[in-house]
Amino acid sequence: MVDLRDTWFVRDVEIPTRLVLAPMAGVSVQAFRRQGRRFGAGLVCSEMVSCAGIEHRNERTLGYLRIASDEHPLAIQLFGSEAQTMAEAARMVEAAGADIVDLNFGCPVKKVTKTGAGATLLDDPDRAARIVSAIAEAVDLPVTVKLRRGLRDGSRDCLVVGPRLVDAGAACLTLHPRSAQQMYTGTADHALTAELVSLVDVPVIASGDVTSRARAQAVLATTGASAVMVGRGAQGNPWVLREIVDGDGAEPTREEVVAELVLFVRETVRELGERRAAGFLKKFYGWYLGRGRFPRPFKQELVQLATLAEVEERLLAAAPGAADVLARLREETPAADHTTLDLPVSIYAGG
Ligand SMILES: Cc1cc2nc3c(=O)[nH]c(=O)nc-3n(C[C@H](O)[C@H](O)[C@H](O)COP(=O)(O)O)c2cc1C
DSSP: OTHHHHHEETTTESSSEEEOOOTTTTOOOHHHHHHHHHHHOOOEEEEEESSHHHHHOOOOOEEEEEEEEESSEEEEEOOOOHHHHHHHHHHHHTTTTTTTEEEOOOOOHHHHTTOOOOGGGGGGGHHHHHHHHHHHHHHHOOOOEEEEEESSTTTHHHHHHHHHHHTOOOOHHHHHHHTTTTTTOOOOOHHHHHHHHHHHHOEEEEEEOOOOOHHHHHHHHOOOSSEOOOGGGGGGGGGHHHHHHHHOOOOOOOOHHHHHHHHHHHHHHHHHHHHHHHHHHHHHHHHHHHTTTOOHHHHHHHHHHHHHHHHHHHHHHHOHHHHHHHHHHHHOOOOOOOEEEEEEESSOOOO
């Protein structure tokens, strides 16, 4: 059985556990990534940032990516369609201090695919390989690629494109074995992940439907992947990461849930500013408060409050002991220093 606490390498970057936190547009802010590291993710990844911003500066954006010194190892994910622009963006990622440049060849969202970026690259292995080799030449960091199985249902294109990308210089591949057409329906077919592992001599990360330690162990054992990636399962639930890595399946107390959520709110306000954070955070209330036996109307109440200060007040009133847990957490997690990467975080979700 694979030990989730084993270290492994993406080229020369040491990853301390076999659990990777997924890039998720509209979710993977700095607070999410730092929390993921704290709960056992060995590698975290930014949501996709747009290379188009370099040329046009008109990408609709959620803001600019900030990197904290305690996130490392950190991958920053780029999406784009043009090799030279992407290479320039990759140099900026390197200068900003990331450990890995990850490329998004999996986003199924129309706004992205219609520009020739994301999953469309799976249909054009030559262009995909040209992009990887241009970036591998431009930076010293390892270049990794995240892909879907192909564009259409039943596609096995990842088995053709994947090895081409490795030949072009990719140091690791992540496979989410759904088609772009599938979006998030059906299930991730990790039999394909096993086939990809057998075809390449770089590590492969298995992404899709990993939500428990049992599932993580099964996917690692049956595919030969070097690590599993967890996405939706970790939304508002960092405790699942601890369960996966350490087998500690203890349900968090109401106090712990509130303390983590309040810390998340504060960090997100620091990153996005009060106005943008208020909208961004709404979806997280429901995600977090699924644990701790909070009454349903409580979540709706939070969403309707006018300010985040009121949200915090209501949360702490619902679990008075949370203030002590929060104080401890803040001691262990000092406010992050940060570097800003001058590339826009895209509003277009997907992968
Ligand atoms: C809201 C959301 C946003 C996502 N954004 C990205 C992204 O920016 N880049 C990417 O490569 N994948 C993205 N993905 C895909 C995830 O990284 C992951 O591959 C997928 O959700 C399957 O894993 P899961 O079953 O653990 O969620 C996104 C998924 C979701 C649900």
